[in-house]
Every structure is written in structure tokens, then in C-alpha cells.
Amino acid sequence: MSDIDAAAGRYTTIAGEHRSELEIKRSRFITVLRRTETEEQARALVAELRREFHDARHHCSAFVLGPGREVQRSNDDGEPSGTAGLPMLEALTKRETFGGATDLSDITAVTVRYFGGILLGAGGLVRAYSESVSSAVATARFVRRRRMQLYGIAAGHSAAGRLENDLRAAGVSVLGTDYSASGAQLRVALPDTADALATFHSRLAAMTAGASDPVPLGTKWIDLD
Missing domain, CATH: 3.30.230.30 (Impact, N-terminal domain)
Incomplete structure (x- = not known):
């Protein structure tokens, strides 16, 4: 490598x-x-x-x-x-x-x-x-793997679906959404690089008017295809 x-x-x-x-x-x-x-x-x-x-x-x-x-x-x-x-x-x-x-x-x-x-x-x-x-x-068949930074994003029930669609449209890998009585949490994976993380924070702030603060969930190796 x-x-x-x-x-x-x-x-x-x-x-x-x-x-x-x-x-x-x-x-x-x-x-x-x-x-x-x-x-x-x-x-x-x-x-x-x-x-x-x-x-x-x-x-x-x-x-x-x-x-x-x-x-x-x-x-x-x-x-x-x-x-x-x-x-x-x-x-x-x-x-x-x-x-x-x-x-x-x-x-x-x-x-x-x-x-x-x-x-x-x-x-x-x-x-x-x-x-x-x-x-x-x-x-x-080859499979590409990448070390990704995981984040959780809190959202209300009514806003979770739209936010998920917006993130996917922006090229963010959404792993899933967990729902509870108090709301929803989207789980996303980002390339573990400074540029990717900075771009993500900027886009998320624009999508949510600064209302959502992503919570780091650690890193994980993920199959890309």
C-alpha cells in the first residue's frame, strides 16, 4: 500500500x-x-x-x-x-x-x-x-474498504426523512436512522480526513440552520462496494 x-x-x-x-x-x-x-x-x-x-x-x-x-x-x-x-x-x-x-x-x-x-x-x-x-x-471480485468517521445527528420525527434525503443527495453515506419516543438519530459515515469532516459540518449547518450538532461515534472500516 x-x-x-x-x-x-x-x-x-x-x-x-x-x-x-x-x-x-x-x-x-x-x-x-x-x-x-x-x-x-x-x-x-x-x-x-x-x-x-x-x-x-x-x-x-x-x-x-x-x-x-x-x-x-x-x-x-x-x-x-x-x-x-x-x-x-x-x-x-x-x-x-x-x-x-x-x-x-x-x-x-x-x-x-x-x-x-x-x-x-x-x-x-x-x-x-x-x-x-x-x-x-x-x-x-474486489471490494474497496475505507476507514470512516461515524456521526450521529439528532432530528425530530418530522424532519428526519427530509434531512436523510438531503444528506444522501449531498453524497453523505447514511447508515440508517434510529427512532425513539423523543425523536430520531441519523447515523452517517464520512471519510476520515480533515477536508471531508470540514465539508460535512458546513453542509449540515446549512441544511439545519445550525440546529443540529453531530455527535462523534468513533471510526469503522466500511465496504464501499
């Missing part, structure tokens, strides 16, 4: 789980990608696939975790050192996403290999595992 992306609080992951398969010189390479946010989830996927493909010779893995890709691990699982896990990890970390960014994270790749009887050699293994993960990522 570039310094600009990290400062802006955004990165890319994948939607759910995705699978693909390649055959290279009779060996089958089955790659499973899954969105994961912790090492426990990543290792759980490896364990699941060991059970599912219990008769396979190798279950090689790589994962990248965290908004800033702080955690990166790989495992050759019996293949010659450096010929499986590391190429898989590089296929994840060097993959370009939206706008050419290299910011793919919160993802685990496991490549299951069924040996086909033909030795590939060290170079052949590196290419095979790299291609297997690259092919899987190329057909997975």
Missing part, C-alpha cells in the same frame, strides 16, 4: 471466497481465496482445506492481513523452500487493484497440489504457484 493510500485510510480486499484450478504437467493446482481479517481465520482456512483435500500432497498458503498489510505470512508445506509460499505471497502483494494500487489485504490464498507424476523443478514450481494464485485473484 502506498503512503497516500495508507494516510487516506483505504485498501482493497475480496468478496467472500473464490476458487480456481489449473493443470500444469498433469499436476492439479486448486487455489482457494478467502477474505480473512485475523491469523486465526487464515489458519482455519488451511485446516479446512486439509480436511477437504485430505489426499493431496501439499496445501501451500500465503496471507496478507491488516489495512496497512502489517501481517504477511507464507508456508511451502513440503515443497522445496521458497518455491510455493513466497511466490503465492508475492502474487497477492504485487496485484494491482483499483486505479493501479497495490493494496490487496485481508486475504488468504491456499493452493492444494495433486502431484501428476512429472517433476516441475524449482523454477517450474515457482511459476506454477504464482500463476495459480494470480489466476484466482484475476477472477475474484
Whole structure:
């Protein structure tokens, strides 16, 4: 992830789980990608696939975790050192996403290999595992994530609907509206940047004639699409 992306609080992951398969010189390479946010989830996927493909010779893995890709691990699982896990990890970390960014994270790749009887050699293994993960990522659906600042905005019952429409029309992400006997509270999410927050406060003041003072509710990573 570039310094600009990290400062802006955004990165890319994948939607759910995705699978693909390649055959290279009779060996089958089955790659499973899954969105994961912790090492426990990543290792759980490896364990699941060991059970599912219990008769396979190798279950090689790589994962990248965290908004800033702080955690990166790989495992050759019996293949010659450096010929499986590391190429898989590089296929994840060097993959370009939206706008050419290299910011793919919160993802685990496991490549299951069924040996086909033909030795590939060290170079052949590196290419095979790299291609297997690259092919899987190329057909997975990307999801952009952004760190957002959450705010609550108090409004009367009669004004809540109009205010929500005005905020949406202004490009503000409205997460929902909670109603109670005393009134309503709109929950909104804004990019966690000084410019975005200043613009929001100015627009809200204009929409409500200064009557609504937003209450900070903390920050949260949110899927944009």
C-alpha cells in the first residue's frame, strides 16, 4: 500500500471466497481465496482445506492481513523452500487493484497440489504457484474498504426523512436512522480526513440552520462496494 493510500485510510480486499484450478504437467493446482481479517481465520482456512483435500500432497498458503498489510505470512508445506509460499505471497502483494494500487489485504490464498507424476523443478514450481494464485485473484471480485468517521445527528420525527434525503443527495453515506419516543438519530459515515469532516459540518449547518450538532461515534472500516 502506498503512503497516500495508507494516510487516506483505504485498501482493497475480496468478496467472500473464490476458487480456481489449473493443470500444469498433469499436476492439479486448486487455489482457494478467502477474505480473512485475523491469523486465526487464515489458519482455519488451511485446516479446512486439509480436511477437504485430505489426499493431496501439499496445501501451500500465503496471507496478507491488516489495512496497512502489517501481517504477511507464507508456508511451502513440503515443497522445496521458497518455491510455493513466497511466490503465492508475492502474487497477492504485487496485484494491482483499483486505479493501479497495490493494496490487496485481508486475504488468504491456499493452493492444494495433486502431484501428476512429472517433476516441475524449482523454477517450474515457482511459476506454477504464482500463476495459480494470480489466476484466482484475476477472477475474484474486489471490494474497496475505507476507514470512516461515524456521526450521529439528532432530528425530530418530522424532519428526519427530509434531512436523510438531503444528506444522501449531498453524497453523505447514511447508515440508517434510529427512532425513539423523543425523536430520531441519523447515523452517517464520512471519510476520515480533515477536508471531508470540514465539508460535512458546513453542509449540515446549512441544511439545519445550525440546529443540529453531530455527535462523534468513533471510526469503522466500511465496504464501499
